[in-house]
Amino acid sequence: MVPGMSLADQPPAAVLVFQTLLVHGSLTRAEIGRRTGLSAGAVTKAATPLLADGWITELGRPAGERASGRPATPMAVRADRARFVGVKVTGDELIGVLTDLTARPLASRRAALDSRDVGTVVLAIARLIGQLRAAAGAEGDDAVHSVGVTISGDVDGQTGTVQYSPFLDWRRVPLAQLVESASGIPTVIENDVRALTVAEQWFGAGVGLSSFALVTVGAGIGCGLSIGGRVVSGAHGVSGEVGHLPVGGTDRTCTCGNTGCVETVASTHAITEQARQATGDPALTMEEAVRLAHADNAAVRAVFSRAGHVMGLAMASVANLIGPERIIISGEGAASYDLFADQIRQTFADHAFGAAADCDLVVRPLPFEEWARGGAAVAAQRVFAPAK
Amino acid sequence: MVPGMSLADQPPAAVLVFQTLLVHGSLTRAEIGRRTGLSAGAVTKAATPLLADGWITELGRPAGERASGRPATPMAVRADRARFVGVKVTGDELIGVLTDLTARPLASRRAALDSRDVGTVVLAIARLIGQLRAAAGAEGDDAVHSVGVTISGDVDGQTGTVQYSPFLDWRRVPLAQLVESASGIPTVIENDVRALTVAEQWFGAGVGLSSFALVTVGAGIGCGLSIGGRVVSGAHGVSGEVGHLPVGGTDRTCTCGNTGCVETVASTHAITEQARQATGDPALTMEEAVRLAHADNAAVRAVFSRAGHVMGLAMASVANLIGPERIIISGEGAASYDLFADQIRQTFADHAFGAAADCDLVVRPLPFEEWARGGAAVAAQRVFAPAK
Missing domain, CATH: 3.30.420.40 (ATPase, nucleotide binding domain)
Incomplete structure (x- = not known):
């Protein structure tokens, strides 16, 4: 790695100042002090090597020019560093x-x-x-x-x-x-x-939240959990397996070999299979199923509604266990979210425990980019x- | 608060040294250095005010006597502080x-x-x-x-x-x-x-684990989650509501007003109710139900087995979402754990996703004390x- 190209050797206060600027944009030294709990002197001491190394810059002042150090001068991360x-x-x-x-x-x-x-x-x-x-x-x-x-x-x-x-x-x-x-x-x-x-936590719909879950719906149903600023990784490498919560209410076998998983009802593949059975058309595609549901085909709508119900149960499970501030729903499946939305929200409200129902459910279309x-x-x- | 009766004013390194001794018992400065990543000098610097304030002591040396500071002298927390x-x-x-x-x-x-x-x-x-x-x-x-x-x-x-x-x-x-x-x-x-x-994390079956869940079975079914050394509290005050995961598979209404909660099948009250129906004895108590199950009454055993199944689903949900290193099962209900145990383990194994099944399930009778x-x-x- 290029020398100086990491904050690993900086003291914790410098890393904290940098992260605060990263998340909140430009701030004066006084504002950084308020947000970090560091004294004015500690902020200045922490900022000095960051300015010298070009990690942060004083706004309205060309990088490299001698810093004034006045508390009212806003500082910001040098994104092009x-x-x-x-x-x-x-x-x-x-x-x-x-x-x-x-x-x-x-x-x-x-x-x-x-x-x-x-x-x-x-x-x-x-x-x-x-x-x-x-x-x-x-x-x-x-x-x-x-x-x-x-x-x-x-x-x-x-x-x-x-x-x-x-x-x-x-x-x-x-x-x-x-x-x-x-x-x-x-x-x-x-x-x-x-x-x-990680991207949502630092730069997206998770910025500033004490905790959130990101549920991605598509070929598989995944979930990232951010608690206290860290993404949960699981002691055995497994975490956030929302698609394999046993709330499917069926005996259908999942790709994982278990039965009753969310994915046996709500994955793209499961929805397509169920829509094929509902219509009697063994060659029906997911796109066609979405089109039929939008055209008010009752049998196909019921398939999406059942998927929404199971996703709602899964999200209520996340809320009751972790109590996240927000659940962000995304993934390719989010494009047909209007077909699930009412049922997800209804089932979530029916099964969230007490104040867990205050958890904010938001849909965010996130393209592959x-x-x-x-x-x-x-x-x-x-x-x-x-x-x- | 009595002055000096908290480590709040100590630098982070001193708090870290203290916590390391708290969890691991007596350690030499060198061992503390290995466990914390602090240099020998930093350990000595951090330990000095802790020794002076009587938070820690050098073993084999009366508290208050001048410390030798030799790296090989073990130190320990002064529990009677x-x-x-x-x-x-x-x-x-x-x-x-x-x-x-x-x-x-x-x-x-x-x-x-x-x-x-x-x-x-x-x-x-x-x-x-x-x-x-x-x-x-x-x-x-x-x-x-x-x-x-x-x-x-x-x-x-x-x-x-x-x-x-x-x-x-x-x-x-x-x-x-x-x-x-x-x-x-x-x-x-x-x-x-x-x-x-918190007690299990610092002093019990959770010491040294990156994460664990403590599930308590009794009048209610509760759960504490410890992840990365912190007990999860939930953004809206709700977390660990294992008793209200919607995996009960019934339409029975829970005390919380929702349907299908774990507690509608596996709480002491629900088990007693179901055993009354199974035996036709409307005055049957939980103690009597336990006795009948131990005496191999098939109908009552089935009630405990169903409760164990639902608890197994709940624990698999915890494992698939959080991936804890260990799940500790306790509470008054743990006394009749032998009646649930096989079914809990079987259902857990059937529904844990991949390596999440490596999560250690242990029973720990914890009296009210x-x-x-x-x-x-x-x-x-x-x-x-x-x-x-």
Whole structure:
């Protein structure tokens, strides 16, 4: 890693000042003091090396010019201090974005995958990184600080290994190292839903919340949980498996081998299957099912309504157990959210316990570029929120 | 509060050294350094004021004698530095314990409650505190540092208010202030399950775990969640409501007004009701139901088995969402745990997702004195883990 390209060696107060500016934008020293509880002197002491290293800047003053240090001068993060690439890998496509230090997208590219072979995918990722780097118009070793690759499944971010990816049918792939070798840029990897949760926590609908859940509805139903500013990872690598809560109320067997999971009723695949049975058309697609439901086909509407009911039970379970401030609903399935919405809200209200019903349910359409941005946020996080 | 009777003014490194000794017992400076990541110099610097103030001691050396400071001399927390009273309030009884700084019980007392009237209960608590103080054989203002009162229901520890206690039928009772006035000792209050979780985290089956859930089975079914060393409190005051997860699979209405809750099948009351229906004996008690089940009455055994199934679904939900390292099962209902155990484990294994099934299920009989100790742990925690 390039020397000085992380806050890991800064004292905790400097990291805190930096994070406060990252989340709240420009603030005066006095405002930083109020938000962090640091004294005026401590804020100034913490800010000095950050200003000197170019991590933050005093507004209205060119970077590098001698700082006045007056308490009323607002300071802000220097977003252009470092650039990151985030890549989301799906079964048939790569989606990449180039961002600044605040995970703001500067450019994006997509690339079709014609094979799920590890070597092919790694080279395609490296090529996409090269294109985004060129799009940045920047050359040289530090044009891109690091890369974050996200992928659904059991991903061990510590060792950089994809333990299991159902969609790609990968097992124990040391993806971080492979991408790093192919691209020449430091690379981290993370589960895609957790990465999106990190992006929402720092830069999205989760900013400033004590806790939130991000539920993604689509081929699978995933969930990221952020509690007290940290994304829950699970002692055994499993957490947020909303799709496998046993509230489906059926004996149908899930892809995971268990029965009664939410996904047996509410995943895209399950909805399509049930709509095929309801219409007697064995070739019906999800798109056609959505169209039929919008055209008021009662049998197909009932399928969506049942899915909404089960999702409502799952979200009530999250609320009753964790008590998040907000539940954000997203994923490809959110596009047909109008077909579930009433039932989700009704069932949630019926089963949330007491004040847990005050949890805010919001729908946020997050295109795949936002998921890729999650990868960039995970890479950037290593810089601005270094692990102890 | 007595001056110097909290670590709140100590630097973070001193708090960390103290907590490390609290959890791990006696350690040398070198061992503390290894566990905290602090340098030898930083450990010595952090330990000096703790030794001077009598929070910790060097073993084999009388407190107060000049410290040698040699790295190989083990240090330990001075448990007798402060005493605490913990009280658990039930619908018909108070259970109190006197403990040292490490929440080790020194004495315990119980007192029957002949009324649930707020004034009567407050005076009974103050009387119990007086008895425990006398039992300590100590007099003077600082014989007891502070009191922690725990009670089931919606308890706001920040404001010291019991928002709602179903068993006592209390609403918005400023209990902390009332007990403090009546006893003359600083008082904190907490929900009883959360307090027990705090005790387990610091001193019980949760020590050293990255996360765990404590499920208490009895009149109600509660759950405390500890993640990353913090007990989850919920943005709206609700969390860990395992008893109200909608996995009951019935339309029976719960005491909370919702349907399908775990408690409609697995609470003591629900089990008694179902056993009455199964036997046709409308006066059957829970004790008799347990006896019939142990005597192999098939209908009554089926009631316990159904309750175990629903508890297993609830625990699988906890595991799939949070991924705790361990689930601890306790509460009055744990006494008849043998009647549920096989079914809980079977259902848990059937519905835990992937590696979430590696979560350790343990049963721990915790008498009410342990719950009272939870109150003392919450009071002590304000001293040794002051909020930022």
